[in-house]
Amino acid sequence: MTAIEARDVVLSFGETPALRGASVAVDPGEIVAIMGPSGSGKSTLLHCLAGILVPDTGEIHFDGHRIDTLSEQERSMLRRDRFGFVFQFGQLVPELTAEENVALPLLLSGARRAAALAEARPWFARLGLDGLERRRSGELSGGQAQRVALARGLVARPKVLFADEPTGALDSLTGEQVMDLLVTSAHEEGTTVVLVTHEARIAAYADRQVIVRDGKVNALVGA
């Protein structure tokens, strides 16, 4: 059984076709990079796989269950409980400390504050963030903030981590450090990862690469 899968997904924004029959299947624990030119449909495909967007036609399957037919509320619960997210600009909550940001998914799932913070803290040592627990996002470097965002994406032990250009706002060395941590943590946790990037050297960290062109997915020749 695949962890997450799109089958022949078609989606248009008004008159603009974004996906024109896109299919991709990701195995449990696999890290797949979605590559492709700007505007080819990468983010739209990731948003469909993550249950954020609903395809016009086609199917999305998670863990053996079809999820595109679920209600908005059911998809929202699925995202909260089973999926993790890391975006290009981290999107930390500026009013919260780093450790509160990491604890956020647990708090939103109903964990008590002390328990959530206790689960958040080990991630700081794990991701090289020791001593930064009480900082706010404005007091972190871009790479530190993105590692906090990665910890937040993984703290609730999601089945699938969705990462949309997670290194896009970082310089190349910092970006590679974040990718290294993402891949190491995901493999340790057995987390499936769907990664969107347009950078070949970031995609090279994945177990497998696919290319989206004109709203369709092609296997990368030679991969």
Ligand SMILES: Nc1ncnc2c1ncn2[C@@H]1O[C@H](COP(=O)(O)OP(=O)(O)OP(=O)(O)O)[C@@H](O)[C@H]1O
């Ligand atoms: N919310 C939206 N409303 C209208 N059109 C959209 C919307 N989101 C995406 N599109 C269009 O859908 C197509 C696919 O966009 P998408 O963002 O998925 O591409 P992408 O491959 O992720 O691009 P990039 O690498 O530039 O981020 C593009 O033509 C884009 O302009």
